[in-house]
Amino acid sequence: MKRVQRGDVYAYQELVRRYQKKVFRVISTYVRDPEDAVEVLQDTLLKVYTARSTWESRFSFAGWLYRIAINASIDRYRKSDRGRTSSLEDMMETQLHQSATVGSSLDPLDGICDRERRRLLEKTVRRLPQRQREVVSLRFFGDMKLEEIAAALGCPLGTVKSNLHKAVMGLKGMLLARKGVLNYE
């Protein structure tokens, strides 16, 4: 990144090559349409170049990069999904309540095939409240440690841990609820 800061375009090219897919996955947790996600990705990576002088080496580069990506994704999400946001969150709440009623006899998470599971999981991750989604995407798609996430989001480590706990439990609840729906169908 220091070379990029000096204006080395080849170093920037290498940096894009290294991070493009990871950043795409983080962005995809906010932006459903893959073409839109690629657009946001391009905006993000160009912003990295134009704002390169604002990065300080004492901070994690990945944290800074994902922060830009998340902000750009939220902007896009607000523009395209503003009307649907509340209904999605309501639906999530409903499903969380439903999940409490689903019994845990045997293992209800068994039997979901890979493709179906990915589709469901992608949907449910997108329905997490913003802070929980940030923590999940940085932890699992950005490969960041909890301490790095705390630094990137500018919040205490305890908040990150608590959000991660809520997110995983929320995902579990939503998946179980969906599994119930699938069984009914």
Added chain:
Amino acid sequence: MSSCDAIKEMLVLYAEEALDPEETRRVAEHLTGCRDCRAESEQIVRIREWLTDPGLFEPVQDLTWQLLPEKLAGRAGQLQGRRWGLFGLRFPKWALSAAALVALACGLIWTMRLRAPAPPGAQPALVAPGNEAFLDKVRTVYAREATSQYLAGCQGLLLDLACTERKCEGDRYDVSLEVARARQLLEQKRMLDAELSVPDVARAKGLCDELERFLINLSTAQTCETPVALHRMESLIEKEQLLLRIKVLQSGIS
């Protein structure tokens, strides 16, 4: 809160290995004797595994990922050129300001000369007396900056060449980026040649030319080079002490 409830609150962080040793021991002990909590823990571990699945939010496999780095680097290069550059060379802001001031000063002098009647018998001069020194100074600053940029580019390239770890075929190394950079630096050197006659940077000419010969060889290399060829280049860099000489020269002209 029952003991199970307290343990369940810690299961996600237990799976993350983010609990302190005492809590970890407490959860592990509880799990050995509690079937309910064990089942819950297994579900959490499974969801965690699903989240680390590389197929989740997987980018579509197409040419986008091969072309995007080059495309964005091109756009970044354009942005850079539009801001502070000319012919691929970059200038600091103060150099641009100085150039603007010179242009303004020349314009003013020219206008005044047009208005003032020429003394009888005086020869018309292209530049007002005293301005040659100022223009020389500007040219020197520019020559120093351009030489320094070229040397920095060569230094970065030589360092990267010595550290390249990208494998392509078998035990060969991918040097395509270095080859492309060598070509760009050759172009930069072509623009620099005229400036190397400026006295303040004239002593850099020898090394700049030597680096140019190295770049010519590199620019004609294959994109997948054998370890032997790479080692030969590294030996040359070391033998000719190119990196050290660049450093010494840079400190002399900056």
